[in-house]
Amino acid sequence: MEKREQWGSRLGFIFAAAGSAIGLGNIWRFPTRVGENGGGAFVLIYLLIMFAIGIPVMISEFVVGRKGQKNIVGSFTSIKKTPLWYGVGFMGVLSGFLILSFYSVIAGWGVSYIFKFITGTFSGNVDTESIFVGLITNPTQPLFWHLVFMAMTTFIVLKGIGDGIEKYSKLLMPTLLGLLVLLAIRALTLDGAWEGVIWYLKPDFSEIKADTILASLGQVFFSLSLGMGAMITYGSYLSKKEDIPGNAVLISLADLLIAVLAGFIIIPAVFAFGLEPGAGAGLVFMTLPAVFGAMPFGNFFGFLFFVLLTIAALTSAISLLEVVVAYFIDEVKWDRKKAALIVGTIIFLMGIPVSLSQGGITIANIDFLDLFDKITSLVFLPLGGLMTVIFVGWVWGGKNALEEIRQEGVKFELGNAWLFLIKYVLPIVLLYILISGLFL
Numbered sequence: 001m002e003k004r005e006q007w008g009s010r011l012g013f014i015f016a017a018a019g020s021a022i023g024l025g026n027i028w029r030f031p032t033r034v035g036e037n038g039g040g041a042f043v044l045i046y047l048l049i050m051f052a053i054g055i056p057v058m059i060s061e062f063v064v065g066r067k068g069q070k071n072i073v074g075s076f077t078s079i080k081k082t083p084l085w086y087g088v089g090f091m092g093v094l095s096g097f098l099i100l101s102f103y104s105v106i107a108g109w110g111v112s113y114i115f116k117f118i119t120g121t122f123s124g125n126v127d128t129e130s131i132f133v134g135l136i137t138n139p140t141q142p143l144f145w146h147l148v149f150m151a152m153t154t155f156i157v158l159k160g161i162g163d164g165i166e167k168y169s170k171l172l173m174p175t176l177l178g179l180l181v182l183l184a185i186r187a188l189t190l191d192g193a194w195e196g197v198i199w200y201l202k203p204d205f206s207e208i209k210a211d212t213i214l215a216s217l218g219q220v221f222f223s224l225s226l227g228m229g230a231m232i233t234y235g236s237y238l239s240k241k242e243d244i245p246g247n248a249v250l251i252s253l254a255d256l257l258i259a260v261l262a263g264f265i266i267i268p269a270v271f272a273f274g275l276e277p278g279a280g281a282g283l284v285f286m287t288l289p290a291v292f293g294a295m296p297f298g299n300f301f302g303f304l305f306f307v308l309l310t311i312a313a314l315t316s317a318i319s320l321l322e323v324v325v326a327y328f329i330d331e332v333k334w335d336r337k338k339a340a341l342i343v344g345t346i347i348f349l350m351g352i353p354v355s356l357s358q359g360g361i362t363i364a365n366i367d368f369l370d371l372f373d374k375i376t377s378l379v380f381l382p383l384g385g386l387m388t389v390i391f392v393g394w395v396w397g398g399k400n401a402l403e404e405i406r407q408e409g410v411k412f413e414l415g416n417a418w419l420f421l422i423k424y425v426l427p428i429v430l431l432y433i434l435i436s437g438l439f440l
């Protein structure tokens with residue numbers, strides 16, 4: 001059998017996994033969620049959930065992948081070969097199809113904005129809302145940008161681990177960080193920006209309700225790319241000497257840092273121009289362009305911002321595609337090129353109804369973007385996470401997993417605490433989230 005490809009270096013792996021985690025979830029969703037859910041109080045809860053749930057689940061995914069040395073389905077079934085675990089793995093593959101089909105449509109809007117800033121569409125006092133709504137309800141334009149984005153994603157995945165995902169992550173992630181810092185400095189030095197910072201981070205505990213906790217849980221899962229095998233797949237390319245828990249902590253902190261930084265760009269800028277921060281999804285595509293339109297050199301900064309958004313989305317999209325492609329390579333025995341091209345094409349096709357339904361061209365009034373988003377984030381991801389911790393804690397056995405982690409001098413002092421969490425605490429908590437997500 002051909003030897004499985006591995007990451008070329010620790011840094012390459014960290015960039016790729018952080019690249020998966022850092023995406024639209026950080027730059028688009030996080031700042032809005034913070035603003036709407038009690039500012040700093042939300043950040044505190046997010047932090048707590050990240051450490052108590054997110055990181056333990058991420059460790060579980062990495063260890064299953066490294067042990068199984070295969071895609072999500074193959075990794076589960078190489079440890080326990082039953083139809084149940086095949087099914088759990090397959091749910092992850094299905095999530096990859098569903099999430100990427102809408103993720104790429106949204107990312108495509110972002111790519112089109114790069115060109116809108118180049119051509120100066122937002123200069124002066126234009127109605128950014130009608131530009132945005134005009135774009136997403138147009139039957140053909142967004143499909144073109146979705147195609148462009150899927151083509152880039154497919155190209156990178158087609159190149160494989162070392163020459164594709166790792167190489168491009170090492171190039172794109174530092175670029176992303178540079179752009180973020182630059183834009184944050186620009187936003188924070190605007191007149192009136194500090195009011196925004198205070199609004200953004202001032203803890204208001206009266207805003208914390210049961211659904212705030214649920215919202216931050218969902219956000220942690222989506223943002224850290226958990227529950228659908230992305231980290232299992234990336235873990236399968238890890239060498240035995242890598243410190244899994246250490247890397248999981250680092251990747252999660254990087255994800256948090258970028259999310260908070262994104263807030264430092266968006267919220268102060270919106271405040272400085274006297275606009276409403278609680279504008280939900282419209283914040284990035286309608287409010288922010290209005291801010292750039294009114295700012296000196298706004299076209300330049302707007303251009304940079306949407307390059308940044310595209311880079312962040314791209315490194316996440318490749319991990320979504322890789323989950324599915326790795327499945328077809330290992331289980332169906334396709335070669336990488338065939339798998340990437342066929343799967344990339346299918347996901348592009350699935351994105352068509354997603355995009356058309358934004359303009360009301362749909363079946364039975366279904367908004368496919370909303371539908372695919374809800375099925376995955378409310379059901380598939382938490383269920384996938386729940387099944388993964390049950391698998392590691394009870395089916396494979398926590399002791400075996402610890403042994404897999406503690407190799408070649410890796411200590412993992414908190415191993416027993418991790419084991420306790422994934423065996424007893426997380427199954428109950430995740431079951432609770434799942435049920436309340438479904439019925440509340």
Ligand code: PFF
Pocket residue numbers: 020021022023024025026099222223224225226228229230316317319320
């Ligand atoms: N973590 C990505 C984001 O925050 O945008 C989204 C994502 C990527 C979710 C990969 C799930 C996944 F497997």
